[in-house]
Amino acid sequence: MSFLHRHKGLTPYLLLLPGIVWLMLFFVAPLGFLGYQSLQTGTFDTGYTFDWAFSNYWDAISDYHEQFVRSFVYAGIATILALLVSYPLVYWIAFRAGRWKNVCLILIVAPLFVTYLVRTLAWLNILADEGPVVGFLRDIHVLGPDGRLLATSVAVVAGITYNFLPFMALPVYVSLEQIDARLLEAAEDLYASKRQAFLRVTLPLSAPGIVAGTLLTFIPAAGDFINAQLLGTPNQYMVGNVIQSKFLDVLDYPSAAALSFILMALILVGLLGYARAVGTERLTG
Amino acid sequence: MRWVKRHLLPAYAVLAFCYLLLPIAVVIAFSFNAPSGRFNYVWEGFTLDNWVNWDAPPGIQSAVVKSLEIGMLSTILATALGTLLALAIVRHQFRGRGATNMLIFLPMSTPEIVLGASLLTLFLNRQVVTGFGTIFIAHVMFIVSYVVVTVKARLIDFDRHLEEAAMDLGANEWVTFRKVTLPLLAPAILSAALLGFALSIDDFVITYFVSGPTQTFPLFVWGAARVAVPPQVNVVASAIFLVAVLIMIGNVIWGLRGRRAREESMPPAVPLPEQLHQPEAA
Numbered sequence: 001m002s003f004l005h006r007h008k009g010l011t012p013y014l015l016l017l018p019g020i021v022w023l024m025l026f027f028v029a030p031l032g033f034l035g036y037q038s039l040q041t042g043t044f045d046t047g048y049t050f051d052w053a054f055s056n057y058w059d060a061i062s063d064y065h066e067q068f069v070r071s072f073v074y075a076g077i078a079t080i081l082a083l084l085v086s087y088p089l090v091y092w093i094a095f096r097a098g099r100w101k102n103v104c105l106i107l108i109v110a111p112l113f114v115t116y117l118v119r120t121l122a123w124l125n126i127l128a129d130e131g132p133v134v135g136f137l138r139d140i141h142v143l144g145p146d147g148r149l150l151a152t153s154v155a156v157v158a159g160i161t162y163n164f165l166p167f168m169a170l171p172v173y174v175s176l177e178q179i180d181a182r183l184l185e186a187a188e189d190l191y192a193s194k195r196q197a198f199l200r201v202t203l204p205l206s207a208p209g210i211v212a213g214t215l216l217t218f219i220p221a222a223g224d225f226i227n228a229q230l231l232g233t234p235n236q237y238m239v240g241n242v243i244q245s246k247f248l249d250v251l252d253y254p255s256a257a258a259l260s261f262i263l264m265a266l267i268l269v270g271l272l273g274y275a276r277a278v279g280t281e282r283l284t285g
Numbered sequence: 286m287r288w289v290k291r292h293l294l295p296a297y298a299v300l301a302f303c304y305l306l307l308p309i310a311v312v313i314a315f316s317f318n319a320p321s322g323r324f325n326y327v328w329e330g331f332t333l334d335n336w337v338n339w340d341a342p343p344g345i346q347s348a349v350v351k352s353l354e355i356g357m358l359s360t361i362l363a364t365a366l367g368t369l370l371a372l373a374i375v376r377h378q379f380r381g382r383g384a385t386n387m388l389i390f391l392p393m394s395t396p397e398i399v400l401g402a403s404l405l406t407l408f409l410n411r412q413v414v415t416g417f418g419t420i421f422i423a424h425v426m427f428i429v430s431y432v433v434v435t436v437k438a439r440l441i442d443f444d445r446h447l448e449e450a451a452m453d454l455g456a457n458e459w460v461t462f463r464k465v466t467l468p469l470l471a472p473a474i475l476s477a478a479l480l481g482f483a484l485s486i487d488d489f490v491i492t493y494f495v496s497g498p499t500q501t502f503p504l505f506v507w508g509a510a511r512v513a514v515p516p517q518v519n520v521v522a523s524a525i526f527l528v529a530v531l532i533m534i535g536n537v538i539w540g541l542r543g544r545r546a547r548e549e550s551m552p553p554a555v556p557l558p559e560q561l562h563q564p565e566a567a
Contacts, residue, residue, distance in 0.1 A: 012376075015370065022426060034402060086301075088297050092295065109533075111306075112483070117503050121514060124326070162308065256402060260403065
């Protein structure tokens with residue numbers, strides 16, 4: 001203790017040390033190894049040699065650009081759907097639910113308490129070919145008599161939307177909840193219609209929540225491979241599926257590492273662009 | 286028309302809740318199903334057998350135990366590391382603060398598959414045998430950031446006058462920390478730990494990469510999904526769900542009680558006229 005008293009400036013560094021060391025060893029260093037691996041050539045049997053093989057990156061892009069595009073399109077659609085589905089819901093909770101607010105919030109996060117894989121598998125039951133949803137859609141001729149939902153992009157996007165919806169809903173709720181009701185009264189006093197008050201007061205004030213929710217939904221969605229694997233077919237595979245199979249089935253580490261790096265780089269570039277558009281303060285809190 | 290307008294939003298909310306809860310209902314319902322074959326896709330009859338013999342499928346029990354062990358151990362360490370980080374960031378000025386914030390923020394904004402893949406490359410290159418230990422390492426790594434965010438939020442609102450009062454009354458820094466700061470932070474630390482535990486027992490992607498031969502519950506489900514998922518998987522998932530919901534409800538009731546106790550200890554407030562007939566908030 002007396003040591004700390006004499007070296008007060010050291011306290012923050014001592015507090016930081018264990019956590020930072022852990023993150024350096026098991027977050028930063030692995031990324032370094034991933035980069036190193038991505039520039040190697042060779043096979044699992046013959047071993048790998050490091051020779052600045054940037055061609056791994058070009059090969060990865062030319063071989064798998066389809067999966068990259070699909071990942072970002074699926075994740076983008078799922079993010080927009082999650083916003084559209086959750087905004088009216090959390091709006092209602094924030095302004096109208098009254099004493100039921102807490103119960104409603106528990107219901108929103110409830111899906112997160114069911115193991116991720118199990119709740120994705122539940123969609124297999126719901127969307128099954130003999131199930132009620134497909135039957136109904138066939139009856140109203142949205143689907144043909146042999147039409148199905150499983151093994152289509154619709155099922156994969158629906159699964160992703162469902163799985164990450166709470167990550168959109170919660171930050172939007174928090175930003176709506178913090179809105180000072182007096183601002184809305186002021187807008188009304190100044191003869192704003194309900195619609196104008198919403199578009200010019202509520203919506204802009206909930207923007208930070210939308211920004212945070214978009215990131216929390218889009219990033220995991222772009223890297224997801226479970227929904228495509230369980231609800232889709234190889235025709236719906238995303239870049240996550242490719243990385244996963246290259247790492248764990250095919251054992252083509254350099255190519256898998258290059259793909260991971262490209263995915264991360266694309267997301268970081270997107271993040272930076274997004275941060276520029278909306279301001280960094282809102283991103284890192 | 287007005288009636289429709291007024292009820293549109295509540296009706297939508299009900300529908301949205303149905304959508305959110307439907308898969309949960311399906312999971313719970315199918316834990317009581319008695320499938321005749323290996324596939325648990327179609328409803329065939331009610332039974333309690335799956336709940337009674339939840340550990341019948343080989344490997345499920347040890348997988349659940351592994352999940353709980355890893356969840357607890359990694360939560361304890363991650364909560365400790367994260368709380369220290371949060372204290373340093375909120376309470377102290379130091380060089381490299383921005384970089385530290387970035388280092389904590391980045392793991393949360395990196396796709397899980399990249400975290401898993403990079404850890405696997407590290408372990409492969411350093412010839413670390415993957416298994417229980419590597420899962421533990423990975424879980425601590427990705428939980429820490431969430432702990433920091435949770436505890437940080439509470440620390441920022443912290444009323445430092447209480448600590449000053451303790452110091453004025455002759456407590457030294459350590460005693461103040463132990464007797465004032467830590468008890469006041471305890472709810473935030475507890476919720477951080479609960480969040481960390483929930484993240485740990487639910488994690489599939491990162492664990493899949495660094496697990497080696499070790500099987501956690503999500504890995505068991507993944508393996509089963511390649512053949513046929515036994516209804517016992519639904520039993521375990523339902524049980525985890527029920528425990529989590531009970532904890533949440535307990536938390537809410539606890540919070541309400543605390544608020545009521547505080548209100549009761551205060552003199553009765555005279556309601557202002559406009560509060561008496563409060564119009565529905567716009």
